[in-house]
Amino acid sequence: MTGALTAEQTQAQKEFRAFADHHIAPHADTWHREQRTPPEIVRLLADEGLLGLPIARQYGGGGCDAVTLGLLAGELGRACSSVRSLLTVHTMVAHAIERWGSRAQKETWLPRLARGETIAAFAVSEPDAGSDASGVTTRITRDGDDWRIDGHKRWTTYGRTAGLFLVLGRTAQGPTALLVERDTPGLRTEPIDDLIGIRASMTADVHLEDCRVPGGNLLARPGLGVSHVVGAALDLGRYTVGWGCVGILDACLEAAVDYAGRRRQFGSLIKEHQLVRRMISDMYTDARAARLLCLEAGRLRDARDPGALAATSTAKYFAATAAGRAAANAVQIHGANGCGPDYPVQRYLGDSRVMEIIEGSAQLHQVGLAEYAFQDHAPRSHR
Amino acid sequence: MSTDNRARIANYLSRFFPVHELKDDDDIFEHGFVSSMFAMQLVSFVEHEFGITIENEDLELENFRSISALDAFVTRKLSAPVHS
Numbered sequence: 001m002t003g004a005l006t007a008e009q010t011q012a013q014k015e016f017r018a019f020a021d022h023h024i025a026p027h028a029d030t031w032h033r034e035q036r037t038p039p040e041i042v043r044l045l046a047d048e049g050l051l052g053l054p055i056a057r058q059y060g061g062g063g064c065d066a067v068t069l070g071l072l073a074g075e076l077g078r079a080c081s082s083v084r085s086l087l088t089v090h091t092m093v094a095h096a097i098e099r100w101g102s103r104a105q106k107e108t109w110l111p112r113l114a115r116g117e118t119i120a121a122f123a124v125s126e127p128d129a130g131s132d133a134s135g136v137t138t139r140i141t142r143d144g145d146d147w148r149i150d151g152h153k154r155w156t157t158y159g160r161t162a163g164l165f166l167v168l169g170r171t172a173q174g175p176t177a178l179l180v181e182r183d184t185p186g187l188r189t190e191p192i193d194d195l196i197g198i199r200a201s202m203t204a205d206v207h208l209e210d211c212r213v214p215g216g217n218l219l220a221r222p223g224l225g226v227s228h229v230v231g232a233a234l235d236l237g238r239y240t241v242g243w244g245c246v247g248i249l250d251a252c253l254e255a256a257v258d259y260a261g262r263r264r265q266f267g268s269l270i271k272e273h274q275l276v277r278r279m280i281s282d283m284y285t286d287a288r289a290a291r292l293l294c295l296e297a298g299r300l301r302d303a304r305d306p307g308a309l310a311a312t313s314t315a316k317y318f319a320a321t322a323a324g325r326a327a328a329n330a331v332q333i334h335g336a337n338g339c340g341p342d343y344p345v346q347r348y349l350g351d352s353r354v355m356e357i358i359e360g361s362a363q364l365h366q367v368g369l370a371e372y373a374f375q376d377h378a379p380r381s382h383r
Numbered sequence: 384m385s386t387d388n389r390a391r392i393a394n395y396l397s398r399f400f401p402v403h404e405l406k407d408d409d410d411i412f413e414h415g416f417v418s419s420m421f422a423m424q425l426v427s428f429v430e431h432e433f434g435i436t437i438e439n440e441d442l443e444l445e446n447f448r449s450i451s452a453l454d455a456f457v458t459r460k461l462s463a464p465v466h467s
Contacts (some may be wrong), residue, residue, distance in 0.1 A: 100439050221442050228442065235423065306427040309420060319436035368420065375398040 004295060005067070008146075012064075013071040015066035017303040019048065020079035028080035031200035032347050037082055042161070046116020051087065055094050059110035066239065066301035070294055073240040077247025082200035083353035084244040086119070088359075089157045091240065092233040093120035093166045096177070097206040099232045100220040105179065109164065121162035122237070123206045124179075124230055132365050133226050138169035138208065140176050140222075147178055147218065149186075149211040159189050159204030166219070167208065168230055173223035177230065178213055186211035197350035235309060237359040238316040239301065244293050245355050246317035248348055249287035252323070252330035255345050256280055259334055270333070279329040284306055286322035293318050310372035317365035388433070389454045396450065407450045429453065435460040450453050 005013065017298040023044060031037060054069045055061025064072075069091070076084040094113045097105055112118040129135040138151025149169055156165070165180045165187075180187060219229045250318050257280065260271035270276045293315035300308035327348040331338035338345045356362045389407065396405055399421065400414065425447060426437050435457065446456040 100442075102439055220439055223423075224442055228426070231420070231423045304427070304431045306424055306431055309423055309427065371420065378398065 005071075006271040007214075009065075009068055009071060012068050013075065016050075016072045017078075019050070020075045022085055024076065024079035026108065026153055027342055028083075028200075029341075029347060031080065031082065032340070033073035033199075035195075035199045037086065037158075037161075037200045037202055039161070040085065042119065043086045045083070045086070051090050051116040051119075052094075052114030054091055055110055055114040056098065059098075059106065059114050060240065061094075061110065061114035061165065061249070062359070065298075067295065067298035070239065070243040070298045072181050072242035074250070074291075074294070077244030078251045079247070080200065081248065081347075081354070082198045082202075084247065084257065085157050085198050085201045088237050089122045089162075089242045090116075090120050090313045092237045093121050093164065095236045096166055096219060096229050096233040097179070100229055102216065104216060105219070109179070113164070118163035119158060120164045120166065121156050121158045122233060123156045124163045124168045125155045126152060127154050131167060131361055133230055134175055136168050136170055136175060138167065140169035140171045140178065141143045142171075143212060146212045147179065148217060149208045149213070153206035153208070155192070156189070156204050156206050157198070158202045159206050160191055160202040166229070166233065167206075168225050170319070171222045173221075175225035175227075175230070177225040179217045179218040179219060179242045180208070180211065180213050183270045184211050184213060190337060191201055195350075195354070197347075197352070197354035199347075199350070210371065234359055235312055239294075239297055239312045241355060241359045242290070242297065242312065242316035244320040245316070245323035245352070246287065246290045246294055248323040248352055248355065249290055249319070252348050253280070253283050253287055255343065255348070256283060256333045259337070276333055279333055283326045283329055285359070286326055290315070290319035290322050310369070310376070313365050313369055313372070314361070316359060317362060317369060320352070321362055323348075323352040324356050388457050389450060392429075392453045392457070393450050395432070402427055405450065407454075409450070410448055411450075412444070417436060429457065433457050433461065 014247060049062050050072060052060065053062040053064045053072060057063035073084055073087055076087055090113065095108060097109050114119055124133055124136070126136055126138065129137065138149060138153065141148045149167060151169055153167065163182045167178050167180045169176055169178065186209045188207050190207065192203045192205060195203060260276055260280065261269060263270045297308060297311040297315040300311045311374070327345065330345040331349050334343055334345050337343050393405065396411065405411070429435065430437055446452060
């Protein structure tokens, strides 16, 4: 299903696929078991310009369109959801800076993020604040020209290795976003192990105790941390997570088709068993539908169409829930082999669970998408 | 100010206030029933509809408070010199 892509996008996808097949997929199960992303692969992604692909060319990035970024997320997601998560959090922070950063912030950080010289992470969730980002309790107070931060951030993907954190806290004006460098005194990270999925994603707790950053590290305005900064970052995060789920769907389909074509039970290959075929048909349908929704979201993003927000939420919601169904079915088709360490489908199952929770849980999208439906389909007399 | 711009803004906002007659100077934030995605949608609409870029320094609530305020903001942005 590549007919809708431009020649450049098709070529880019081929290159992304070759990169993922060669450098990532063969090692993903090992990284999953070892619960780490080797620095060498991060370096390679950076050297290939992949981490900075969507950052504007004027800052040394690739300046790619949204569809091309989606294709990259899809191919990385097919190979390893942890590595795809790296792309997601890094580009989310870069996007927040590009969208709402001051000129000085853009000139300081975007070239470093574009080169992958610094990895960025998104420190929003807390032990008691997840879906409700406005409920964060990390305190941000003014101290002369500086900002002082005290709080505890949790579930920070690549928090163990990131050099720059986008931290959401609370000032008297409301939710507020700051950029905090890793070597800031008072900031320390602590690994979170044994996750159900994206186990190689170097996830960490981030503790901030009497942490001080210059006044110029404020992103946007005090009080606009959620509505503008986190909102913009999460919108892009949903987009690349949605595409990552298209990658999981493709990976499940490839694994299931391969296994069903070799496994023989009751005297025939299980690909001939009707109920196995039903699962593969559902997977195939879901994979194509998810890809089309993500492509539509990408095109609307490239057109700067206000409808891109709803399209992105729709695509992420559908793709994540479809990836969950596909991973469960891929394990089912593999039977006991799907539960063991010899096949990647158990990894896909854990990863797909995470996808239905991050960047807006399925339930948040269910609540939010109805809002778009009310807007788009309001009775004409009320418009 | 432009009557055409004002109408385009009012028409877009009407999707958020389907049962309310929004007047030009009504405070849209005081209505309180805008969704959590409203800020993002509004920024996206204004940029797309009028071909402008909303920067960090434009993020004054006063610029977005009402149809009249948005109209005045768009007019200012459209007449501002372009910086590289």
